[in-house]
Amino acid sequence: MRPWQKRAAIIGGGLAALGVAAALALNALNSNIALYVTPSEVVAGKAPQGQAFRIGGLVKEGSLKRDNLTAHFVVTDTVKEVPVAYTGILPDLFKEGKGAVVQGKLGPDGSFVASEVLAKHDENYTPKEAQQAIDKAQAAAKGKP
Amino acid sequence: MNWGSPAEFFAMGGYALYVWGSFGVCAIALIMEPILVGKRRSEVLRSLRRAALADQLEDEGNKAG
Amino acid sequence: MKENKLIHWFKYASPQSFYPLAGKMIPWFWALTAVFGLSGLWLSFFVAPTDAVQGDGYRIIFIHVPASWMSMFIYIVMACWAGLGLALNTRLSGMMAQALAPTGALMAFLSLWTGAFWGKPMWGTWWVWDARLTSELILFFLYLGFIALQAAIDDARRADKAGAILALVGVVNVPIIYFSVKWWNTLHQGSSVSLNKSPTMAATMLWGMLLMALCFWMYSIAVALMRVRAIILERETHTEWIKDLAEVKQ
Numbered sequence: 001m002r003p004w005q006k007r008a009a010i011i012g013g014g015l016a017a018l019g020v021a022a023a024l025a026l027n028a029l030n031s032n033i034a035l036y037v038t039p040s041e042v043v044a045g046k047a048p049q050g051q052a053f054r055i056g057g058l059v060k061e062g063s064l065k066r067d068n069l070t071a072h073f074v075v076t077d078t079v080k081e082v083p084v085a086y087t088g089i090l091p092d093l094f095k096e097g098k099g100a101v102v103q104g105k106l107g108p109d110g111s112f113v114a115s116e117v118l119a120k121h122d123e124n125y126t127p128k129e130a131q132q133a134i135d136k137a138q139a140a141a142k143g144k145p
Numbered sequence: 146m147n148w149g150s151p152a153e154f155f156a157m158g159g160y161a162l163y164v165w166g167s168f169g170v171c172a173i174a175l176i177m178e179p180i181l182v183g184k185r186r187s188e189v190l191r192s193l194r195r196a197a198l199a200d201q202l203e204d205e206g207n208k209a210g
Numbered sequence: 211m212k213e214n215k216l217i218h219w220f221k222y223a224s225p226q227s228f229y230p231l232a233g234k235m236i237p238w239f240w241a242l243t244a245v246f247g248l249s250g251l252w253l254s255f256f257v258a259p260t261d262a263v264q265g266d267g268y269r270i271i272f273i274h275v276p277a278s279w280m281s282m283f284i285y286i287v288m289a290c291w292a293g294l295g296l297a298l299n300t301r302l303s304g305m306m307a308q309a310l311a312p313t314g315a316l317m318a319f320l321s322l323w324t325g326a327f328w329g330k331p332m333w334g335t336w337w338v339w340d341a342r343l344t345s346e347l348i349l350f351f352l353y354l355g356f357i358a359l360q361a362a363i364d365d366a367r368r369a370d371k372a373g374a375i376l377a378l379v380g381v382v383n384v385p386i387i388y389f390s391v392k393w394w395n396t397l398h399q400g401s402s403v404s405l406n407k408s409p410t411m412a413a414t415m416l417w418g419m420l421l422m423a424l425c426f427w428m429y430s431i432a433v434a435l436m437r438v439r440a441i442i443l444e445r446e447t448h449t450e451w452i453k454d455l456a457e458v459k460q
Binding site: 004007008011014015018019022026030033034035036037038056090091092093094101116117118119120121122123124125126127128129130131132 | 262264268335338395
Binding site: 147148154157158159160162163164166167168170171174175178179182183185186189190192193194196197200 | 255256258259260265266267269270273274277312313316319320323324327328330331429432433436437439440443444447452453457458459
């Protein structure tokens, strides 16, 4: 082996070892890296008790109700649901049927009191007109028997 | 065309602060960087020229001496 | 035959022959930057329609995504140069890595900055410690660490070696950034453009973004070539060929 080949081999081997180490470390940290837990995990009791954490999911259609300054809504992952109460300003993109991440504490009755609500949007970008056409077509399809 | 008037364009549908805050900082950064690199280059060149001049003077001094 | 090829390669790998070559390439890359930039901005603001969900706020994507892509891509290129320098002991490699780092750091900064300005109106927060955002912040710090480490070591060749090791270790972070949105629950949405599925964007939006990405790419090459020329002058100060340069002689 020439000296440069030897050095290249050392570099390649070092990088491979580093990659394996990083993969193992990330795998071990897996649950801690997640920003939020899902409603199913909360219902299964996997959420931390008496400690602030985040729940992520969809805001259930028709669940948003406001009394005075407090908003009540239900976060769902389509399997399990968690009722959430939040006092404050909701972000622009917060809508029923759309994604949201709420931070706060779980009460003893299984309801969640949020101190922060973040809207989660998806990676789809469509013109307004196209979206309106899609909505119209879907509404028409629903209307038909 | 998306905009009816220049005012509408600058308003960005109510997101003016965020859109122009992003594009503005980006434009400043991408204009400043080549200017700074150009400065760095002209500084090196200046010192190189000074060194060359010093060499030249030294040579002439040696010849005269 | 093989030897010949190697010699040919090493010819352009010497600072002396690369310096004028880079000088000739720079105007072309600036021209490409301008062409892609102007057409990209035109598409971004005047052709691409308003988004159905995010209104005109989504237009930040036209610089956010190119800056983020370049921040990762420049890091990989920088690490390749650094690794090449470490293995082959070529002088130019270290200079290339050093020339790329500040531009990469700037791209990472712009990615974070434009991301914050996008997150505030859409998500409702400037910053959140999710995996995508945090790993991009680490990338920014890796660039800063590389620059600081090189600046702290006086001997250029030793600085190159130390920097190269840091750059190579940091490479592990790049796939973490890229796949973070797939591997973990993040607030950041998934990729709109990826290799294994069709883009989830309207065509004009996509073209605007791709043109802006080309603009950022060409810009990065142009400015890195400018910087590497300055670095060559700084490092090769005492060589004869530098003294014979037209811009030094005058």
